[in-house]
Structure formats: C-alpha cells, structure tokens
Amino acid sequence: MRKELCEVVSNLCIADSIYELTLSGAMVNEMNEPGQFVHVKVSNGLDPMLRRPISIASINKDEGKFTIIYRKQGRGTSILAEKKQGEMVDILGPLGNGFPVEEAAPRETAILVGGGIGVPPLYELAKQLVNKGVQVINILGFQNESAVFYESKFAKLGETYIATVDGAYGTKGFVTDVITEKSINGDILYSCGPTPMLRALETAGYAPKVYLSLEERMGCGIGACFACVCHVKDDPSGYAYKKVCSDGPVFRAGEVAI
C-alpha cells in the first residue's frame, strides 16, 4: 500500500457513461490479487473531499500500468472522467484482499459473474485464472445494450454470456437467468456486482466454492475508521465484524452477512 501520484496514460469512454482509465505508477508492483481496489482522490482540495474506491480492472506489470473502469455517476466520477493524458491523479493503493486465484486448480472451471460496474475486477481475475490453466465462464449482466463493455475481451478468455435487463442484447433478465438457462456449473464461482445479485448467488449453490466482492461506503479505505463494516454471519455475540476495505472487499460466501 502506498500513496502515489499516478500519471494518466489514457481515459476513454468505452460505453454509455463507462470510462476506462489507465494509470502508470510504481504501485503496480504491489498489485498481486485481482479484486483489490484503489482509493482515488479525484481533485485537489475540497470538492469533493473524500477518496473514491474503484476496483483494479487490469494490471500490466511489464509496462508499469494498471486500469480502472468506472461509471460516471456523481460529482467524483464526473471529475475523474475529465482527466486528460499526462495529468497526475493521487491514488492510495492497492487496498484490500481480492479474489483467491489459488482456490481454483488448473483445469477446473470457474464461473465469473459480474453485474454492471462489478464487471471490471473480474477481467484481471479471468486473465490470471486462464494464465493458470483454469477454464473460465463469464456471465456479465448490464442494464441495457449501451452499457455493455469488455465483452470481446472477456470472450477471448472463455465462454462469455451477456444479460441485459431489457433483453435488447444478450439474454433478457439477470445473470442468474443465464446460469439457469444454460445450466452452467463449475468448481468455483467468483462474483462482483449489486448486493441483490450477490445474495441470489450466495444461496443458489451454482458451485461448491463461492467468493463475493462487496461494496460499502468508505472513509479511510484502510481499516481505521470503521465506516465499512459488515456483520460476521452466524455470530452469536452480534459484535463480530469484518471491514470491507481491509478484510474484504472479497469474502467467501457465508463469511459475512450481506
């Protein structure tokens, strides 16, 4: 973990309101697990004040670069979308614990399920799994056709299915509809996306091992402020907790209450 001014290599709009920001910086060398995130200060000064947590979507150690993909949404991400090549961005990272690649053995099948802006961290995960000889099946859900991104990149790494809510592209409905429809199963499932999706996946039993990446509003991003805690599941005392920022954001299904 370090705080570093990273240089903008490129910042491209790759789908409706979706931006792909590539940064260069020494912190790339510390990025080991897919699913970790960075805490981004989008502007100097007060407006806005807090950092924004964004997942690492892709790591390129050889070139000293990494990529994050974000949806332009509120004030912070709107400012981020304005960054031009050569500008410096204050980044704290890499943070948190990502998806355990070691839990998938070569030749096993991993199901990667992403929803919306939960898709990005799965890309680096898919790369690392494929690298290791794991077979990946990617199931990616989006609001509608114009929000779809990285489909062909994922397709290069494994079978890839798209679901859109309105059905104008890919399967109509949710990622779970795809899994049921295509009777997909695997040895391990990794997912990142909206909480209702994660809840559905947690109980569905599509794979014996399931890992989920959670989201929570953050302060410090490093485990000091207790902003982002969640309850540990089946904790009789009621005060056991995990911090999404430093214990997560990826947890084994059943570890914490979501």
Add this chain to the structure above:
Amino acid sequence: MRKELCEVVSNLCIADSIYELTLSGAMVNEMNEPGQFVHVKVSNGLDPMLRRPISIASINKDEGKFTIIYRKQGRGTSILAEKKQGEMVDILGPLGNGFPVEEAAPRETAILVGGGIGVPPLYELAKQLVNKGVQVINILGFQNESAVFYESKFAKLGETYIATVDGAYGTKGFVTDVITEKSINGDILYSCGPTPMLRALETAGYAPKVYLSLEERMGCGIGACFACVCHVKDDPSGYAYKKVCSDGPVFRAGEVAI
C-alpha cells in the same frame, strides 16, 4: 454588467508572482471606464467559493479582449495562475465606477500613482488619458525590483518613475518620496494602491483634484450584500455609507473615510 464564460487568450507570469491574464468575451463592449473591475470565479465548485475582485488593466474593444493583472497570493489567485489558453473562466463584470477621465482636460497634467497590484487599472487609465491629449506622469511603487511590471508600457505613455521599498531599483522609498523629490505636480491625481498610500495622497495636496481607488473584502460585488461599505466623510449621522463595489471602487478624495 453580465456573467460570462470568457476564454483565456493568454496567462503569463510577468514579474515575481505577478500574472497578466488576457480574456476574450462580449463584456468588453460594456467596459467604458478605466478602474472598473471584474469578479472572477477561479474554479467550478466550492474550492474556493467566493469570486475574486480584480481590476481591469487594459481593454481592447477591437479584438474583443481585456486584460487583468494579479498577484498570486492565496488559494484563489494561485488557481487562476494555472489557467491555460483556451480554458473558460466565469467572470461577472464590468463592475463599479472607475476613474473619471472626463475630469482631466486635454493638455492638462494627470499624475497617476500606483502601488503594487494597484498599478494595473492605471494602465488603461493612462491609455485613455493620453488618447484624449492629457499629459500623464506615472509614479509606480513596488516592493522590490523583481516585483516591477509594465514599466516600459507606462513609459510609452508618459514620464514614468519607479520607487522600490529597498531602493535596489528606481527611487528608494515610497511613491510620495518620488513626488517630493522630483517636485511633481499636476492638475489631477489618480491613484490605486495600499490604503496607507492612499491616505498619504489624500492629504498631501499634490493636485487640486484627487481620485482614489479603494479595496475592500467583497461578497456579491454588485451592491447587494453590504460587505464592502465605507463611511461617508464628515457625516454627522454616522450611518451614511458608500459601497466600494457599486459606488466605487473609485472615489473623489474626501468623499469617503479611508
């Protein structure tokens, strides 16, 4: 008066911490009096929040441009100093009442006395006076040599004397020392600069008519908030006032208490 996004034509450092910012915009057509000012929003959003009042230093109606000159000082002017050609700056202006050029008759002598960042508005004044056939003598005071700017520009318009506090350049001391030393006198004196300087000029009687440009912390800049009032001189009631932003910033000596 209008609010307009003006385009940065150039923004140059012309002396130690002194910047010359040229902007283009339709409001140039409303700029009639030298000594008026503009109220500048240096950044979108909150940081900083309030506009900054800066005098108009030069007006170029033919090219639709005007220039302001400012000292990089606190947060606002520091951000302003970063503006690059082509960027848009939110300006409210022109504001206030400037120096009365009509008070000087052709062939009369006008003494223009500027101190530090009080020098800029005198430049447009000098231009307009010379244009009208008034002879101008410029006496410009600066902290030290590296802070001197626009000397040659003023010199083209009339006799020009420089005073620096440390005396390393020009006359050592204050502008009043120059006037005394060179026994300068004239029909009218116009001045802008630090309050102690204005006070000294008000009582010295270097010319029968004296006009002074005041500074005060501002809110609205247009006369609505009562932030920038000063007392009217010799007012028995004690509650008569003038607003620096909308009645001034230029007042006849003796009109208001400074």
Add this chain to the structure above:
Amino acid sequence: MSSLSIELPGLSLKNPVMPASGCFGFGKEYSQLFDLNVLGSMMVKATTPEPRFGNSTPRVAETPGGMLNAIGLQNPGLEKVVMEELPWLEKFDVPIIANVAGSTEEDYIRVAERISKVPNVHALELNISCPNVKTGGIAFGTDPEMAKELTKKVKAVSEVPVYVKLSPNVTDIVKIAKAVEAGGADGLTMINTLVGMRIDLHSAKPILSNRTGGLSGAAIKPVALRMIYEVSQQVRLPIIGMGGIQSAEDVIEFFYAGASAVAVGTQNFVDPFVCPTIIEELPELLTKLGISHISECTGRSWGKHEQLAYHRA
C-alpha cells in the same frame, strides 16, 4: 397547474424559491441581471427602526465551502424601507417577506407594525437569530421564553402572517420552534448562520473586525437539513428552509427534510443567476424523480408527504 406553486400562510407563490434575507438587498442590484418576476418570493434585508451602519469592515471572510459575514444589520431604516425600497419593488409580481430586526422588543414591534401595512409585504420574517449584533438578535433566538413572548407581541401588531427565523446556535432547536409555535407564529424560516471565526495567519488577528461572524454557504447544509428534519416532525408550522442551497437537487433535499419552500443566500454571490436557474431546472428534476408536484416532497424522508394535500395551490 404548475408543479411548483405553493400556498403558505400569507403567501401564494408561483414557485417555492426565493432569495434569503441579506443576500439580495432590496432586489435592485439583481434586477439588472434578471427579471425578478420569476422569483417565488423575496426576503429583503433586515429592517430596524433607525438606519444602521453595521459593523466595521472587513465584514466577510471565506471559509472552506462557506463564508462568514458580520454585516451587523446595516440597513437604511424603517422609514426609507417603507417609503422607498418596498414601493420600488411593487412593479414586480412578487410577494415580499420583510425581515424584521431590532435591539429591543419595542424595536421589533415598531418595525413589524409599520412594515406589515405595506401592500406588497405579504409576510414578516422575525429575525431573532442574527449573530452579529451586540443586543437583540440571537439573544431572542436562543431563549425559548423570550422567543415566545416576542412572537406573541409581534403577532399582536402584524397585519400579515409572521414567520420566525431560527438560529442554529442552540442545543435544542425543537424547543425554540415549539416556543414560537406556542407564541402564535405562522411559520418558521431556518436556518440563520452558525457562529464562526477565521484568524489571519500573518497578523494573528481575527479577519472580521467584529471577530466572529455568521457561517453560511454549502458548508452548513447538513446542519440545516438535520434541524429542518427534526423540527418539521415536531411542529405543525410550515418551514421555509435555507442554508447552503446551490442547486435544484439541494432544493429537493430540503423539501425531503421537511421544508415547504426554500431560500437561497450565499450562492447568489457565487452565481447571481442561481435563483432563476433553480426555478427553471426544478420541473424537469421533478419529472425525472417521478414527482408530479413539489409539495409532495415535503417531509418525504420521514413519511410526511401523504398528509400534505393542503399545501398545494
């Protein structure tokens, strides 16, 4: 029917957006920039019986996300306000809310009695919350009993409904709100400024010559929202909300908290067109949020909106 029209005691407003007192003078300056007729209402500068010069300058200082002011209720005095400033505003189709101030009860009563008779004054705003004067002002606004008594006395002489402007510089704002409700207030306006201070790095002296001043602007928005949220659940009076409003989104947030109309103060200095801009943007924002009339937003954060049919014009 417009999605923005609002009925409040004494006030039939085409929209619920107005400039806050002290941030818009008596309208003349801003009338050079836009047509004041677009405004829902206008809260004019505080008026005292006699003219006041106010405090020495500097009277304003910038703070992170806000500003301090210590104007000290400078105004031309009752006579001039009634004879010149308010008549000038008659050419606009805008009901005026007159801000009433003073050092003593008698001051408030004198101003209220006279100013409430001016035809275009449709309501009074009783300023018991100015932090920048030595006597009166905030003293009335921090003591429930005094606030109630003053409200009663002003109500007795006023010919138009009386809104009381609350100070946020109190331990329990609900207590003050209930007191002025008991005193017969027709509505509340909140919040006035928080008392704050800045010190100059080089001189080591307070930047404001009055030393302390009133903090306004975006920085205080969360405090205003919280107080409106609390008060609106405990009193039956309509609330005109203010404190850091910058945008149409902010207006909706204030309504959700419990406001029935809003005022914009400091942001006028930053963007003199903020009021007309907000008024223009609100209908579209309501549509986007699926809300047919802005009054449905009032108190939505705590479930008030069902009861609010009577607020509609």
Add this chain to the structure above:
Amino acid sequence: MSSLSIELPGLSLKNPVMPASGCFGFGKEYSQLFDLNVLGSMMVKATTPEPRFGNSTPRVAETPGGMLNAIGLQNPGLEKVVMEELPWLEKFDVPIIANVAGSTEEDYIRVAERISKVPNVHALELNISCPNVKTGGIAFGTDPEMAKELTKKVKAVSEVPVYVKLSPNVTDIVKIAKAVEAGGADGLTMINTLVGMRIDLHSAKPILSNRTGGLSGAAIKPVALRMIYEVSQQVRLPIIGMGGIQSAEDVIEFFYAGASAVAVGTQNFVDPFVCPTIIEELPELLTKLGISHISECTGRSWGKHEQLAYHRA
C-alpha cells in the same frame, strides 16, 4: 529545544500534532504507511466497557467540504483494548490519549479506572459528545451539571489527567467548559462533530442508516475556531483543538484561537500522511512567521501569548 515541544497535563509531547479519536483506529493501519513515532500523541478510538458493533451501514456520507459519520462508537471493548490494542502501541514512543465512552456514568467510570492504569496511556479524553449513540454520549455533553458530575467521578478514579471532549451542539459552550473545569478536568478537547444529515435524492431517505451523523472536516473549521476562541478566554484549562484541520497553516490558526495542541481527524482519510506532513512543515512555517516556539501562538488572537511561558517544554 525544538520549536514544537509542548508540556500539557500528563503529556510531554515532542510536537503538538496528533490524530483525533476515531479517525486513526488504534494506529495499526497507519503504521503501514509511516513511522508513528513522529506523532506528538495519538487519540485512540473510543472505548466502551463491552465490545460494540455500532450502527448499521451506510455510516458515512459526504457533504460540501466535510463528511458525516455515524459509526456509533464501534470498538472491541475495554478488555481487548487494554490487553491487545494498547500494548501493541507500546513499541512507539508516543504517549496515548485514551478516549473513554459509555452509556451510563458507571460505564465511563469503569473504562476510565482500568484504562488509566495502562502504562502508555498518559491522559484520558472523556467523550461526552458523541452524537451517534442513543444513550450517553452527547447527553452528558449538553447538560453542564451532568458534565460536571461525570468529570468529577472520572477524575476520582483516573490515574492520569482527564481531558473532556466538548460538543459544539450547544447554545453556550463556555458554560459547559466552566462546568467541567469546576468538575476538576485537567484540559479540554474540542470540538467533536456537529449534528448533520444528508438525504438521498432518489430514495428520499437519509443516506446514513442512523439518519443523522456527526459533521467533520474543513466545513466545521470556523465553528471550531470560534468556540476555542471563546472558551480559551474563559477557562484556565489547556485546549487540544480540532475540527477541519488540513494543514500547518490551520494548526497555527487553531493556536492563535487559543489551542495548546491540535488533533487532525477527517483529513487522515483524505491524506493518510497529513499528520507527518504537518509536523514536518510546522517549524519552517513558524520561522516564516517569525515565531520561535509554537506555544507563543496560543491565544495570540486575543493577546494571551505573553502569559504562556509555562507551556513550553
């Protein structure tokens, strides 16, 4: 002699800069980023007798120039703090200020008695100002009599000096300060957060699950300065100032107002290196201002600095 060393009751500090309670945990996380030995002191997270989970999430929301938090005093409980967290901090040459919280008087007394015996705890910070818990917390901090009684009782059991942390959510902070002074407090820390709120535009519900939260960050700086300015002139206790500090310049402004040391809270989240950076920059800033020792800055805005020789190390 360093220009930054400060002597306060119980605390011999190499410099007057420390992280504020709740914004630095028990130091472990930030120790991965910099050497904690540079810190003057450290105010650790509030400790209650039993472990607490705190409020549901979301617990933070951003506001203009600030943030709201409603953590709700989550902490691992007295036993774990005393047996694990504080001993871990012993490897650093940093005197700890332990933040003591609870729901009842007994809670405070229990925590104070035990925690004040831990060797590296050099002072207590009595948290009578947390706005995010249903019982205790702010209730003690808004009632002078309760504040005084609690201070007395905690003083009676504490083996180290007791600083009382004041709430800004009061009409008259001087009254509370005088009450805790009368109760025997050794110092004050101020300010805790202002109660505020944000509402989500789309759901119309408060963003924080606790609905309201504590406002911190730059936005509250002018309020903190004003309160420290007022209190420092009326009580004899040293004040550790906090509220929106972001820079070395801010630190000097707090000293000018009347503080004898400062704590940095929210800014740690924005810039985790803010404390070491400020500590590094202060000596140079003092030189630039022509000040030989930082203690000379205390109360300079109202002329206190002449009396302050005893503050120096």
